[in-house]
Amino acid sequence: MENEAGALSRVAGLFSARGYNIESLSVAPTEDPTLSRMTLVTNGPEEIVEQITKQLNKLIEVVKLIDLSDEGYVERELMLIKVRAVDKDREEMKRLVDIFRGNIIDVTNKIYTIELTGTRAKLDGFLQAIDRNLILEIARTGVSGLGRGERILEL
Amino acid sequence: MSTELTGAEITIRCLQEEGVSHIFGYPGGAVLFLYDELFKQDKIKHILVRHEQAALHAADGYARSSNKVGVALVTSGPGVTNAVTGIATAFMDSIPMVIISGQVPTAAIGQDAFQEVDTVGITRPCVKHNFLVKDVAELATTIKKAFYIASTGRPGPVLVDIPKDVTQQKAEFNYPASISLRSYTPVVTGDVQQIKRAIQMILEAKRPMVYFGGGVILDNAAAELTEFVRMLNFPCTGTLMGLGGYPSTDQQFVGMLGMHGTYEANMAMQYCDVLIAVGARFDDRVIGNPKHFCNEERKIIHIDIDPSSISKRVKVDVPIVGGVSAVLKELNMLLKAGRETTDINALLKWWEQIELWRARDCLKYDRTANIIKPQMVVEKLYEITSGDAFITSDVGQHQMWAAQFYKFDKPRRWINSGGLGTMGFGLPAAMGVQMANPGSKVACITGEASIQMCIQELSTCKQYHLPIKIINLNNRYMGMVRQWQEFFHGNRYAESYVDALPDFVKLAESYGHVGMRIDKPEDIEGTLKEAFKLDEQLVFIDFITDQTENVFPMVPGGKGLSEMILV
Ligand SMILES: Cc1cc2nc3c(=O)[nH]c(=O)nc-3n(C[C@H](O)[C@H](O)[C@H](O)COP(=O)(O)OP(=O)(O)OC[C@H]3O[C@@H](n4cnc5c(N)ncnc54)[C@H](O)[C@@H]3O)c2cc1C
Ligand SMILES: Cc1ncc(C[n+]2csc(CCOP(=O)(O)OP(=O)(O)O)c2C)c(N)n1
Numbered sequence: 124m125e126n127e128a129g130a131l132s133r134v135a136g137l138f139s140a141r142g143y144n145i146e147s148l149s150v151a152p153t154e155d156p157t158l159s160r161m162t163l164v165t166n167g168p169e170e171i172v173e174q175i176t177k178q179l180n181k182l183i184e185v186v187k188l189i190d191l192s193d194e195g196y197v198e199r200e201l202m203l204i205k206v207r208a209v210d211k212d213r214e215e216m217k218r219l220v221d222i223f224r225g226n227i228i229d230v231t232n233k234i235y236t237i238e239l240t241g242t243r244a245k246l247d248g249f250l251q252a253i254d255r256n257l258i259l260e261i262a263r264t265g266v267s268g269l270g271r272g273e274r275i276l277e278l
Numbered sequence: 279m280s281t282e283l284t285g286a287e288i289t290i291r292c293l294q295e296e297g298v299s300h301i302f303g304y305p306g307g308a309v310l311f312l313y314d315e316l317f318k319q320d321k322i323k324h325i326l327v328r329h330e331q332a333a334l335h336a337a338d339g340y341a342r343s344s345n346k347v348g349v350a351l352v353t354s355g356p357g358v359t360n361a362v363t364g365i366a367t368a369f370m371d372s373i374p375m376v377i378i379s380g381q382v383p384t385a386a387i388g389q390d391a392f393q394e395v396d397t398v399g400i401t402r403p404c405v406k407h408n409f410l411v412k413d414v415a416e417l418a419t420t421i422k423k424a425f426y427i428a429s430t431g432r433p434g435p436v437l438v439d440i441p442k443d444v445t446q447q448k449a450e451f452n453y454p455a456s457i458s459l460r461s462y463t464p465v466v467t468g469d470v471q472q473i474k475r476a477i478q479m480i481l482e483a484k485r486p487m488v489y490f491g492g493g494v495i496l497d498n499a500a501a502e503l504t505e506f507v508r509m510l511n512f513p514c515t516g517t518l519m520g521l522g523g524y525p526s527t528d529q530q531f532v533g534m535l536g537m538h539g540t541y542e543a544n545m546a547m548q549y550c551d552v553l554i555a556v557g558a559r560f561d562d563r564v565i566g567n568p569k570h571f572c573n574e575e576r577k578i579i580h581i582d583i584d585p586s587s588i589s590k591r592v593k594v595d596v597p598i599v600g601g602v603s604a605v606l607k608e609l610n611m612l613l614k615a616g617r618e619t620t621d622i623n624a625l626l627k628w629w630e631q632i633e634l635w636r637a638r639d640c641l642k643y644d645r646t647a648n649i650i651k652p653q654m655v656v657e658k659l660y661e662i663t664s665g666d667a668f669i670t671s672d673v674g675q676h677q678m679w680a681a682q683f684y685k686f687d688k689p690r691r692w693i694n695s696g697g698l699g700t701m702g703f704g705l706p707a708a709m710g711v712q713m714a715n716p717g718s719k720v721a722c723i724t725g726e727a728s729i730q731m732c733i734q735e736l737s738t739c740k741q742y743h744l745p746i747k748i749i750n751l752n753n754r755y756m757g758m759v760r761q762w763q764e765f766f767h768g769n770r771y772a773e774s775y776v777d778a779l780p781d782f783v784k785l786a787e788s789y790g791h792v793g794m795r796i797d798k799p800e801d802i803e804g805t806l807k808e809a810f811k812l813d814e815q816l817v818f819i820d821f822i823t824d825q826t827e828n829v830f831p832m833v834p835g836g837k838g839l840s841e842m843i844l845v
């Protein structure tokens with residue numbers, strides 16, 4: 124969409140006004156500074172998703188829209204997660220982070236801050252794998268995605 | 279070499295370049311420089327209303343009746359908030375308008391400054407688009423964009439918010455002759471493949487039905503629609519917004535459909551096997567309960583310029599995205615060129631069925647009553663104006679009677695708020711209509727509750743000598759509310775009696791107009807004639823009507839089209 128003030132609020136306003144669901148939303152400028160790219164994750168029956176697509180296309184600032192899930196695509200999300208890590212939990216946590224190919228990016232004697240990148244499913248999987256009680260704080264970026272292979276979103 | 283102009287000068291120059299003849303507005307601090315520039319020129323006539331809501335409705339009536347973009351000018355803060363109802367009214371009915379609003383100086387934005395509101399934020403959900411202009415260098419192109427967006431594709435209101443300092447700053451003036459936006463490219467011509475599929479379906483239909491809406495009016499496609507319907511000898515019905523898109527007096531027109539549509543229109547809509555929807559959006563007041571509607575099998579062809587209108591409430595078989603006019607032209611051409619014909623025998627049988635429904639005479643009412651029946655007033659108005667007046671209305675029972683009993687043969691003659699249903703619309707809209715059509719007969723059919731919502735505009739009418747005829751169907755009730763309370767709330771008329779009414783005759787007179795009041799059916803005709811003879815004066819006629827009259831047929835909320843309550 125056009126990289127303009129107010130474009131994001133139009134999208135957010137559309138979703139709340141029409142009662143659509145936003146699971147996650149991430150947006151940042153692209154290699155062309157006049158454009159920003161938004162990846163928005165939503166769900167609903169086919170007709171609703173079709174309406175969402177049409178309504179988004181109607182927004183003047185939306186330049187082009189594709190439904191990534193129509194065809195092959197890759198997605199990644201970044202999660203930062205702060206956990207309590209003392210005694211035996213320290214080792215166990217380290218092991219899990221390795222299994223999920225994450226990194227521990229900040230350490231104190233009681234706390235690990237972990238960085239984890241992957242699909243939503245993978246991040247959710249990690250959260251399931253660890254003891255809920257150890258979680259102190261989570262920051263997720265929301266998913267970004269691109270089509271696979273030659274599938275390119277171009278103007 | 280200074281060809282630089284101030285933001286205020288630029289704004290007015292842009293409006294002149296767009297050929298704007300009238301602006302409806304109300305001044306205030308944030309727009310003083312704009313008013314100063316208006317003062318210095320005479321190409322654009324400014325109409326001073328008495329409330330910003332009326333400025334919007336007047337610009338809206340101007341637009342609806344003239345096919346031009348309506349323009350309104352309001353100040354920041356309360357000017358804008360007063361205008362919101364009018365903006366939303368235009369938005370719901372897809373009316374092309376440009377609203378210029380003043381804003382506090384850029385440096386004051388966000389400071390809770392005097393008369394500051396987040397105009398772009400407040401109006402965002404009820405405009406087609408809006409802009410806040412922070413740089414005078416972008417002012418001219420922004421206004422160009424506003425007119426372009428407002429008047430193309432599915433039309434709608436576009437607001438341009440201009441901070442006061444921007445109206446003072448200078449920039450070189452360059453008004454682009456045309457503009458293109460990479461993110462906004464409305465499709466006008468329909469897909470040929472889809473059109474061919476539609477033709478196949480049309481030719482195979484046994485019980486076809488054409489259902490047209492506001493899109494026909496907005497796209498000036500009445501001639502194309504008429505040709506299409508006549509060529510095929512199909513029955514057709516129109517929505518409240520479509521009336522006049524096909525001649526209402528024609529036999530093939532079976533009346534308006536929907537909640538207060540005719541029996542024949544609703545039955546045909548329900549039981550057709552091929553439905554051709556033309557610039558209409560399957561509104562809840564039109565098809566009733568969508569589940570019930572879909573209980574009957576039928577194929578649907580839908581022509582609409584806005585893809586989001588298609589398959590929104592009812593799944594469509596052949597969507598054709600495009601302008602009504604362009605698509606119908608193509609359809610007509612292919613139909614004429616083709617060899618195949620429609621199924622004449624099936625069509626004859628279908629017409630027989632429709633005539634049986636029509637014989638039910640669902641709009642009948644007691645013509646012998648000795649109190650005034652509101653329907654009769656509209657019928658007489660129709661006769662006396664030879665069906666050729668511009669009719670605006672407010673919202674309520676009177677609006678429905680106007681739609682049912684004034685037979686509109688031409689487009690853009692019927693001006694009402696359908697989507698938002700805004701009481702208070704009628705009088706200010708009539709002002710805009712009269713401005714756009716000087717010398718034409720303009721009548722506002724209203725109710726004693728609705729008219730009071732913008733009654734202050736009687737003053738504007740005086741100032742600009744607008745000879746509008748106000749037809750007040752005075753039933754001393756918010757009749758539409760009372761009707762629902764009678765039908766669905768056990769006759770408990772909670773707060774729907776309109777008590778302490780003013781003496782409308784004296785009220786009209788105090789504004790300098792003519793007032794008349796009658797309560798006998800035999801006086802209807804004479805009074806209307808007398809009123810229209812006063813062709814330079816506004817006449818307010820207070821018709822004291824039957825308090826208990828209801829609008830029939832009626833499809834109760836949640837019910838299906840064939841489940842009408844009939845007289
Ligand atoms: C008290 C009350 C009672 C009402 N009762 C009824 C009733 O009984 N029957 C009834 O019909 N309505 C009734 N209404 C009105 C109703 O609420 C809707 O406003 C109306 O039915 C919508 O009309 P429409 O479908 O023609 O759509 P509009 O709102 O006129 O929309 C026009 C459609 O055409 C499309 N369009 C626009 N421009 C073009 C173009 N250039 N080319 C192609 N397509 C285009 C648009 O995208 C849109 O889908 C009532 C309203 C009130 C206030
Ligand atoms: C601004 C606004 N407020 C409330 C309503 C709800 N409403 C719809 S019709 C109606 C009554 C209108 O009464 P009147 O103008 O006397 O018309 P009548 O139905 O009696 O013909 C009301 C209150 C509305 N449509 N608009």
Ligand SMILES: [Mg+2]
Pocket residue numbers: 674725726727751752753754755756757
């Ligand atoms: Mg009333």
